[in-house]
Amino acid sequence: MNRFASLFAALDQSTRTTDKVAALVAYFYEADPEDRLWTVALFSGRRPRRAVTTTELRNWAADAARLPLWLVEESYPVVGDLAETIALILPPPDTRSERSLSEWMAFLQDLSGQPESVRKSAILDAWAQLDTSQRFLFNKLVTGGFRVGVSQKLMTRALAQATGRSEAELAHRLMGDWSPDTTSWEALIEADDAGADASRPYPFCLAYPLEGDPGDLGPPQEWRAEWKWDGIRGQLILREGLHFVWSRGEELMTDRFPELARSVDFLPPGTVIDGEILAWDGGAPLPFAALQRRIGRRNVPKKLLTEAPVILLAYDLLEWQGKDLRALPFSERRGLLDRLLHNLPPEAPVRPSPLVAFQGWQELATLRADARNRRAEGLMLKRAGSPYHAGRRKGDWWKWKLDPHTVDAVMIYAQAGHGRRATLYTDFTFAVWDGDALVPFAKAYSGLTDAEFREITTWVRANTLQRFGPVRQVRPELVFEIAFEGIQQSPRHKSGIALRFPRMLRWRRDKPAAEANRLEDLKRLLDATKS
């Protein structure tokens, strides 16, 4: 645990990317393969099974520190972090543990499902062997609320330096359905047979919002335009006679969209397609509300399959005949994709998303104005010569939406509704990132379906950090897309801004909290509306 604790301290102390990468590279050189694997798992958002609830942890810490529970409860808001509060109030350790990170993880995994008395004495025993900084980390591992200022991209860069493999290859290897229980460092990072897991997706290429004039992008012939569909991003993988569908948040959605199973009848194995899952009425997309009824359902009732059938509108080809095509220019990948799909019969659940032909930027701006009639949110601009990047990189993919007034925000407080919805948590407070902190900027309470509010209510009950009368502070994990009519400066709000008519457009299950918008984004929008 010492080595991991030093790594954590080094990452925490510096905001400079080069320092963070150097600390990670040094760690990857020195640590044991089991610890390296757990570190990669934790830093890429993979959580161990949770064996202990935060309430149990608080109660046990109060016992161990011989403090009344109310004093622990009072200390928590002052410190601001439960793991840290507990680390600080416990008496000094009796002995020092020599356990490594992976040994502690195995210890925690073994606790899951054990009776409370066994789990309590194990946790107390662990606390008695760890110093304050190790305890802090240990508590974070127990609660699963592990966050460091290290993006997947940064970690991949460090891994590339430490292993001599390319970032693109490593980013691909780290995707998909693995955990330290199902793989080893050797199999995940080093073994030649990187294709062992047939379901493994590629990291999604993401876009930046176009804020200025498209004319600034250079000659229009270097660009391709497509409609920006209002559905769910999906990567369809066809390998070894099987099919898999991944969300942009690395969640397997295969069973949720059974219509896509038929793609194996029309397309050969060794094909991976990037596209948008849309509810489809035969010739055009249905409004997002139709697709919304499908989201979150693992078993889709027959009625819904007929009322809101889905297809994949394909816009990129990432693998063909088992070969990774990501390094090819976009125009070539698109050409191959169109050839692959243009002859498919209407019953095939995959179709090409058409390219929008244009000669000049002015013509494209006029076409964009018609996006709503096409049931699109605007346009996507993709540089014809660009490879398929992993993640968000400025320059080659731009989203040029019609309505720029949306923001992805993290829910931090929840309150029950009124009347018919009095038993459900429906009124939420949302925050965006300001540095490493979340600042509240808006409240909203409409826009989701009853089924979604029910699911969120269960989640709120299980993830409450604190109560203030009727309001619950929740783990900052759920992301929602908030739409609004206007934005203005406001000295009354901590964020310094106020929104007009904010409402929830959708629950972004595919986005982790770290990817929510930042206060700078809202300030930029504020400046743009002023000028």
Ligand SMILES: Nc1ncnc2c1ncn2[C@@H]1O[C@H](COP(=O)(O)OP(=O)(O)OP(=O)(O)O)[C@@H](O)[C@H]1O
């Ligand atoms: N033709 C298209 N090409 C690429 N992406 C498209 C297309 N049509 C719709 N999209 C959607 O637009 C998104 C592109 O924006 P971005 O990469 O920033 O992801 P995002 O944060 O999910 O975006 P948003 O919230 O604006 O949909 C994709 O994730 C995808 O779901």
